Amino acid sequence: PDPHLERMLDQPKAMPYGSAPLLPQGAAMQRPPDGTMTTDDPGSTAVTTGESGGAFVDRIPIPVDHALLETGRARFDVFCAACHGVLGDGNTPVARHMALRKPPNLHVPPASTDPPGEQFHTVRNGYGLMPSYAVQLGIRDAWAVVAYLGALRLARHAPAANLPADLRAALAVEGSP
Numbered sequence: 001p002d003p004h005l006e007r008m009l010d011q012p013k014a015m016p017y018g019s020a021p022l023l024p025q026g027a028a029m030q031r032p033p034d035g036t037m038t039t040d041d042p043g044s045t046a047v048t049t050g051e052s053g054g055a056f057v058d059r060i061p062i063p064v065d066h067a068l069l070e071t072g073r074a075r076f077d078v079f080c081a082a083c084h085g086v087l088g089d090g091n092t093p094v095a096r097h098m099a100l101r102k103p104p105n106l107h108v109p110p111a112s113t114d115p116p117g118e119q120f121h122t123v124r125n126g127y128g129l130m131p132s133y134a135v136q137l138g139i140r141d142a143w144a145v146v147a148y149l150g151a152l153r154l155a156r157h158a159p160a161a162n163l164p165a166d167l168r169a170a171l172a173v174e175g176s177p
């Protein structure tokens with residue numbers, strides 16, 4: 001080997017179960033970060049692929065909470081909204097310039113009737129002209145986008161009369177000329 005690269009053969013490193021003074025608790029092995037999901041558990045195929053028993057899952061297989069929806073909103077705004085629009089209706093400047101195939105309105109069939117597992121599969125693997133976002137969106141983030149899209153669909157058709165009084169008042173102020 002190149003003598004200048006010899007220094008790379010002997011580098012300091014932390015060994016499993018060994019000590020690492022710069023890491024928390026001084027241990028080389030650390031707990032996985034919060035939100036980390038295993039991909040080597042045979043029972044986790046619904047989580048990692050959106051499929052179970054050869055069919056797309058019809059429910060999101062991870063807990064859906066406010067934090068997940070907020071993550072989904074943030075990721076949707078960054079990765080999806082340019083083509084599908086902030087509202088998911090496909091009405092964007094980017095979409096208007098796509099002559100070959102426009103991004104679909106996510107609120108009408110067939111996109112609106114796809115089960116969550118198929119939506120996850122589309123986010124992770126791409127569809128048509130839409131590329132895969134597996135590199136940009138991890139498993140949890142992809143499910144977060146699917147969950148947010150479900151919330152976005154529900155919110156679009158929710159009657160304002162069903163909202164709490166304080167939100168109705170805020171809408172009245174926003175809607176006034």
